Amino acid sequence: AKKTEPVIYDAVVVGAGFSGLYAVHKLRNELSLTVEAYENGGDVGGTWHWNRYPGALSDTESFVYRYSFDKELLLQGAWKRRYLTQPEILAYLGQVADRYDLRHSYQFNTKVTAARFDDASGLWRVTTNKGRTVTTKYLVTGLGLLSATNKPDFKGLDSFKGGQYHTGAWPIDGVDLKGKRVGIIGTGSSGVQAIAALAPEVGHLTVFQRSAQYVVPLANWSEGEDQIRQYKSSYDAIWDQVRRSAVAFGFVESSVPAMSVSAEERERVFEQAWERGGGFRFMFETFSDIATSKEANDAAADFIKRKIAQIVKDPETARKLMPSDLYAKRPLCCDGYYDIYNRDNVSLVDVKADPITEFTPAGIRIESGAEYPLDVVIFATGFDAVDGNYAKIDMRGRGGITLQQKWRDGPLGYLGMMETDFPNFFMILGPNGPFTNLPPSIEAQVEWIGDIIAHMERHGIDTIEPSEDAEAEWLTTCRAIAGMTLFPNAQSWIFGANIPGKKNAVMFYLGGLGNYRQAISAVKESGFKGMIFDKNKLAVAD
Numbered sequence: 001a002k003k004t005e006p007v008i009y010d011a012v013v014v015g016a017g018f019s020g021l022y023a024v025h026k027l028r029n030e031l032s033l034t035v036e037a038y039e040n041g042g043d044v045g046g047t048w049h050w051n052r053y054p055g056a057l058s059d060t061e062s063f064v065y066r067y068s069f070d071k072e073l074l075l076q077g078a079w080k081r082r083y084l085t086q087p088e089i090l091a092y093l094g095q096v097a098d099r100y101d102l103r104h105s106y107q108f109n110t111k112v113t114a115a116r117f118d119d120a121s122g123l124w125r126v127t128t129n130k131g132r133t134v135t136t137k138y139l140v141t142g143l144g145l146l147s148a149t150n151k152p153d154f155k156g157l158d159s160f161k162g163g164q165y166h167t168g169a170w171p172i173d174g175v176d177l178k179g180k181r182v183g184i185i186g187t188g189s190s191g192v193q194a195i196a197a198l199a200p201e202v203g204h205l206t207v208f209q210r211s212a213q214y215v216v217p218l219a220n221w222s223e224g225e226d227q228i229r230q231y232k233s234s235y236d237a238i239w240d241q242v243r244r245s246a247v248a249f250g251f252v253e254s255s256v257p258a259m260s261v262s263a264e265e266r267e268r269v270f271e272q273a274w275e276r277g278g279g280f281r282f283m284f285e286t287f288s289d290i291a292t293s294k295e296a297n298d299a300a301a302d303f304i305k306r307k308i309a310q311i312v313k314d315p316e317t318a319r320k321l322m323p324s325d326l327y328a329k330r331p332l333c334c335d336g337y338y339d340i341y342n343r344d345n346v347s348l349v350d351v352k353a354d355p356i357t358e359f360t361p362a363g364i365r366i367e368s369g370a371e372y373p374l375d376v377v378i379f380a381t382g383f384d385a386v387d388g389n390y391a392k393i394d395m396r397g398r399g400g401i402t403l404q405q406k407w408r409d410g411p412l413g414y415l416g417m418m419e420t421d422f423p424n425f426f427m428i429l430g431p432n433g434p435f436t437n438l439p440p441s442i443e444a445q446v447e448w449i450g451d452i453i454a455h456m457e458r459h460g461i462d463t464i465e466p467s468e469d470a471e472a473e474w475l476t477t478c479r480a481i482a483g484m485t486l487f488p489n490a491q492s493w494i495f496g497a498n499i500p501g502k503k504n505a506v507m508f509y510l511g512g513l514g515n516y517r518q519a520i521s522a523v524k525e526s527g528f529k530g531m532i533f534d535k536n537k538l539a540v541a542d
């Protein structure tokens with residue numbers, strides 16, 4: 001009998017968050033390719049499928065935390081407040097999946113475990129934990145840059161009798177925390193949101209804080225039909241501005257250096273931004289150089305520290321809450337954050353001064369010997385950012401080179417999307433991509449990837465990969481820009497500093513979305529300069 005040919009897909013897409021969903025739509029619905037997609041979770045949503053902790057919310061404003069590629073979809077947008085809650089975003093992504101019929105391309109609850117490029121055929125072989133291996137020409141991944149959870153391996157974790165949950169892997173059915181003694185480790189973006197939501201709910205909340213943070217208000221006011229109609233009628237202008245801007249948050253970044261104005265004027269601007277709410281607004285809409293000048297940064301930091309001193313009643317607690325680092329991590333925002341520490345049922349433990357030594361059956365013990373009895377511990381300890389999920393896949397490119405070998409000095413990606421020696425492999429939000437409100441960056445990348453693939457299909461090209469020179473040049477650009485900012489001087493996930501043993505590396509292009517879009521369209525306009533087409537055939541011809 002004739003042997004049946006194995007199925008060869010045009011493209012395999014991995015991930016069903018903002019990135020993967022748009023990639024499936026682009027490749028399958030717009031470019032008419034055959035697509036097979038995998039998602040480790042039980043449904044679409046990505047970040048918003050996994051992060052169901054109380055208080056989970058996007059701090060990008062509702063009018064720009066969404067796709068813009070389909071005007072009709074944009075005009076259907078509905079929301080209630082200035083920021084979207086996790087259930088709202090999850091529902092939105094579900095609607096998107098319905099609208100473009102995306103779910104039927106996906107195998108859910110399926111993890112990609114290996115992906116190998118076959119030099120002879122120029123195709124990828126992709127293996128899942130369901131024991132299936134498929135062959136594909138293009139491999140497109142949207143694995144999430146804040147997705148691989150980081151759970152510190154404290155001594156005695158297993159002995160703890162209570163419940164333990166990570167914010168980024170929250171049980172779908174929720175956790176009943178009413179009246180319980182809850183401990184939370186971590187005060188990053190997830191931590192502050194959860195702390196604010198839990199304090200009024202639980203019996204007692206003990207916050208284990210390592211680094212104190214700068215947190216400005218959200219100002220999460222309700223937005224009525226009129227306001228939403230106004231956004232919708234200005235959407236063309238809004239998205240045009242977003243795409244040209246640096247952080248893509250839907251406001252115009254300041255061009256005024258902090259020290260160019262009087263101290264009184266600075267105070268007025270900071271006060272106004274405090275009232276207006278929003279972390280990125282506070283850092284980028286107030287003055288042009290908060291993230292680049294130490295003096296400007298100190299001025300912003302001092303303003304927030306004075307707020308902490310005014311709000312927090314107990315001086316010892318206020319002292320613990322005072323950040324000592326630069327204001328140069330991802331900016332945080334939360335309504336009433338510092339007020340929470342005036343509540344009787346909330347206590348703050350400074351685990352930088354007095355580190356957690358172990359979990360006991362009853363709770364958490366710190367170095368000085370104090371033990372905190374707890375019913376539940378919440379890990380708001382963040383993510384192995386950017387490359388965390390890539391490291392879990394056995395990925396091999398040309399000649400069997402592994403991604404781990406390629407990234408031994410830190411992850412790197414050409415334009416945040418491609419790798420030398422990994423032909424026809426496209427990452428969405430891969431290393432050295434933009435640091436912004438993410439949906440607009442995801443759209444820019446998916447559209448560029450779609451353009452390349454369309455070009456290849458039109459011209460009968462089998463493989464594409466960046467040249468080593470192009471990749472090295474992009475990395476040099478990313479490093480140079482990062483070096484002009486204060487961000488490398490603060491220890492955070494942005495440079496991989498939050499994971500013990502992880503090499504500090506420049507993992508983002510900090511030049512802003514406008515410049516990024518220009519850089520990637522220049523590559524396209526030049527007929528994909530810096531790319532090598534059909535390297536195999538070239539080798540044969542040599």
Ligand code: FAD
Pocket residue numbers: 014015016017018019020038039040041045046047048049051056057058059060065110111112113142143144145146147168189190389393428429436437438439442
């Ligand atoms: P994700 O949504 O992370 O999706 C990746 C998916 O890939 C996951 O579902 C994962 O299960 C799947 N996957 C990974 N590896 C595999 C594998 N090997 N096999 C199969 N499936 C796999 N961004 C903003 O711009 N503004 C915000 O306000 C904001 N708030 C955030 C708040 C929180 C709590 C978190 C965690 C993130 C936030 N982000 C925010 C970042 C957010 O991740 C992005 O905005 C966006 O959702 C990323 O979409 P994505 O599709 O690229 O990745």
Ligand code: NA7
Pocket residue numbers: 146152167185186187188189190191208209210211330351356380381382383491493498
């Ligand atoms: P973050 O911002 O990485 O925050 C993690 C927090 O957990 C932070 O306060 C860490 O302290 C703390 N942490 C991490 N490991 C430990 C250990 N071992 N002991 C004590 N405390 C620890 O993650 P988030 O989830 O809040 O936010 C990530 C991004 O997702 C966010 O920026 C948004 O974009 C969405 P540290 O500051 O390292 O001292």
